[in-house]
Amino acid sequence: MAPRVEHPGDVRFMRQALAQAAPMLGRTAPNPAVGCVIVKHGRIVARAATASGGRPHAEPQAIHIAGRRARGATAYVSFEPCSHFGQTPPCADALIAAGVSRVVIGCLDPYPPVRGRGVARLRKAGIEVEVGVLEAQCRRLNEGFITRVTRRRPFMLLKLAMSLDGRIAAPRPGGWITSEQSRELVHRWRNECDAVMVGAGTVIADNPRLNCRLNGGRDPVRIVVDAALRTPPRAAVYRLRSHAPTILVTVTENADRARQLYGPGGTEIIAVRGAADGVDLRLLMRAMAARGWSKVLLEGGAHLAASALRSRLVDRVAVFAAPLIFGAGLPAIEGLPTARASQAIKLTNLRAEQIGPDWLLQGEPL
Ligand SMILES: NC(=O)c1ccc[n+]([C@@H]2O[C@H](COP(=O)([O-])OP(=O)(O)OC[C@H]3O[C@@H](n4cnc5c(N)ncnc54)[C@H](OP(=O)(O)O)[C@@H]3O)[C@@H](O)[C@H]2O)c1
Structure with a gap:
């Protein structure tokens, strides 16, 4: 496995993504509560969380807020971006289309249609992907969702x-x-x-x-x-x-x-x-x-x-x-x-x- 490349600010910005997600706990069923912040030149240009009822997801909302500033930016997402067509198009594709150059992910999604595929899709598009920043906190925040998909x-x-x-x-x-x-x-x-x-x-x-x-x-x-x-x-x-x-x-x-x-x-x-x-x-x-x-x-x-x-x-x-x-x-x-x-x-x-x-x-x- 490639060594982890942590950038200054990764932990701080992932904390911000978690802070976005936390107030949505209990409101996003059947989806996890996810936070996303987009950072350009060391400054947050957009922040968003999964909406009530589970849609829209955090990433497309943050991309919309960031607009053109998303190009070349880093996206911090507390949970792996989805890669499958559910009721919304894949968030991994939205990040690719927005032109972000780096995606930092808190923890992987154990849901079988997503597990690891969001990361693979981003990497295939040439985006630098970092997984596992504040992983324990990110997993803990969605321990409910993780238990439901792994233990039914x-x-x-x-x-x-x-x-x-x-x-x-x-x-x-x-x-x-x-x-x-x-x-x-x-x-x-x-x-x-x-x-x-x-x-x-x-x-x-x-x-x-x-x-x-x-x-x-x-x-x-x-x-x-x-x-x-x-x-x-x-x-x-x-x-x-x-x-x-x-x-x-x-x-x-x-x-x-x-x-x-x-x-x-x-x-x-x-x-x-x-x-x-x-x-x-x-x-x-x-x-x-x-x-x-x-x-x-x-x-x-x-x-x-x-x-x-x-x-x-x-x-x-x-x-x-x-x-x-x-x-x-x-x-x-x-x-x-x-x-x-x-x-x-x-x-x-x-x-x-x-x-x-x-x-x-x-x-x-x-
Ligand atoms: N301090 C606290 O944190 C706290 C919290 C809650 C309660 N309490 C106290 O606890 C007392 C009530 O407790 P409790 O033990 O008497 O009653 P309980 O555990 O609240 O209820 C037990 C009842 O639930 C039903 N039940 C259905 N399926 C069950 C299953 N698989 N396993 C167990 N029960 C099942 C049964 O009634 P049916 O026959 O109708 O099915 C059973 O008699 C009260 O005094 C209350 O003040 C304290």
């Missing part, structure tokens, strides 16, 4: 807010476990994820809305997993006014009854095959991927979290540990058949940070 299911982030002794609910309702700062971070995640999912027990106990209550935020699709149709049809999540739907997921046998009970309020129904503990989560994840959703935030509760972990569907666990001790209440995870410590689910890449008075621990199940 969305990336799942499991969030748990617990006391220091591992309880996610006290015996009686009332009061928050974690701080306002931690809850605000969860709203930022809701803003960036395609869907938020909870189990029936959580809707019955907490009556959550599951929307994003940040200024300028956007609501994710809200998913309630309720095989036995135990949640009240008048629960807040079913009555919420939002541009994004609330979806009730149940087992095939209960689909008609679910439509009668929840459909009139505007709730969509997804029916999947049942499993021992309710709905078959693997099939549900596949159905979500088929809708183009790349990242799901699982917000509990204890039984649904256990089921997702047992099915090996969790990609990252995010535990908010509050400086409280309950000594009673619901454990964070209920129903994993761990008899010995050696059988526990192990996490890797553990990171810890303080969020207000709480600690946020994140790790990835092995």
